[in-house]
Amino acid sequence: MSISRRSFLESAAFASLTAQTAALAAEADKKTGMPTRILGKTGARVSIVGMGCGSRLLSYKDEDKAIEALHRAMDLGVTYLDTAYGYGSGKSETWVANAIKGRRKGLWVTTKINERNPAKASKILEESMKRLQLDQVDLIHVHSLLGPEDLAEVEAKGGVLDILYKLREQKVTRFIGFTSHTDPKTLAAALERHDVDCTQMALNVALVGMVNGQGGMVMNKELTDSFERIALPVALKKKMGVTAMKTFAQDGLIGAAPIETLMRYSLTLPVAATVLGMPKLSHIDENIAAAKAFKPLSKSEMRDLSDKMSRQHKARLDRYFRDHVDA
Numbered sequence: 001m002s003i004s005r006r007s008f009l010e011s012a013a014f015a016s017l018t019a020q021t022a023a024l025a026a027e028a029d030k031k032t033g034m035p036t037r038i039l040g041k042t043g044a045r046v047s048i049v050g051m052g053c054g055s056r057l058l059s060y061k062d063e064d065k066a067i068e069a070l071h072r073a074m075d076l077g078v079t080y081l082d083t084a085y086g087y088g089s090g091k092s093e094t095w096v097a098n099a100i101k102g103r104r105k106g107l108w109v110t111t112k113i114n115e116r117n118p119a120k121a122s123k124i125l126e127e128s129m130k131r132l133q134l135d136q137v138d139l140i141h142v143h144s145l146l147g148p149e150d151l152a153e154v155e156a157k158g159g160v161l162d163i164l165y166k167l168r169e170q171k172v173t174r175f176i177g178f179t180s181h182t183d184p185k186t187l188a189a190a191l192e193r194h195d196v197d198c199t200q201m202a203l204n205v206a207l208v209g210m211v212n213g214q215g216g217m218v219m220n221k222e223l224t225d226s227f228e229r230i231a232l233p234v235a236l237k238k239k240m241g242v243t244a245m246k247t248f249a250q251d252g253l254i255g256a257a258p259i260e261t262l263m264r265y266s267l268t269l270p271v272a273a274t275v276l277g278m279p280k281l282s283h284i285d286e287n288i289a290a291a292k293a294f295k296p297l298s299k300s301e302m303r304d305l306s307d308k309m310s311r312q313h314k315a316r317l318d319r320y321f322r323d324h325v326d327a
Helices: 003-015 017-022 063-075 091-099 118-132 148-155 160-169 184-193 232-237 259-268 281-292 299-323
Strands: 035-038 045-047 049-052 080-082 108-113 137-142 173-180 198-202 241-245 273-277
Touching: 045 049, 049 063, 049 281, 063 091, 063 281, 080 273, 091 118, 108 118, 118 137, 118 160, 137 160, 137 198, 148 160, 148 184, 160 173, 173 184, 173 241, 184 198, 184 232, 198 232, 232 241, 259 273, 259 281, 259 299
Parallel strands: 049 080, 049 273, 080 108, 108 137, 137 173, 173 198, 198 241, 241 273
Antiparallel strands: 035 045
């Protein structure tokens, strides 16, 4: 990447952050006080904190306890629910379905597909709708996009992406998208090439990479390549709905900075929401309280935090997320 191109991406990621985030039109829900934002070109308004229904929801072990957690989050204003077949081979989808009975109105329900074989993916998606007990979901993502070979398989004729296009045409899902925490360049290519509505990517204070080093610009690619610099500008250019994940780096940043600071960083970015796994009721209370008290960081605070945290943690977290499987 040339210096001029790199400078452009830094400008997109930092200089205009405040204006881009403001364009999402934050507005607090009158009943719960939860701030909401517009999810890009979908036009939908969602809570700035989403409930991640993966391994952290499954850690409640018992369905009744998981439903209690989901109800707690929804009562406090969470409207964005993020599930997938891959979370417990459908268990998460079943728990979500039972939790939202009689409460569907105003909720945004996302599920995801990690199977790449078209026939198997079609069957899983058909079963997902039955598990969710819905005629239509709001969003289906291609789950956890990896490298170029994975993208080639997804976008092949008759592949998973074609299946999602068909489901969108049939109004089984309102919108479609991609998620990735592995390879920002592959995600950027997918977003650039294809007609999708939304994306979810790993965005946190330690994964952005350093802007300034001892002698000026840091040229170590391991410390500069990131979703924030490479994939996020593409999504914003195409007016996609963007949600952040891995805000706490799968707990890899817990203790490195206060929870409120980690959330403030991700939510100062031009995203509609950050999707959090919350394995304890106390986590739900704490994270939602932080969301309701959210105030954006300044440009200098964003830069200084990302420089410090990337220097200390990015290489380790990049290695972790290369092999991490959402489950």
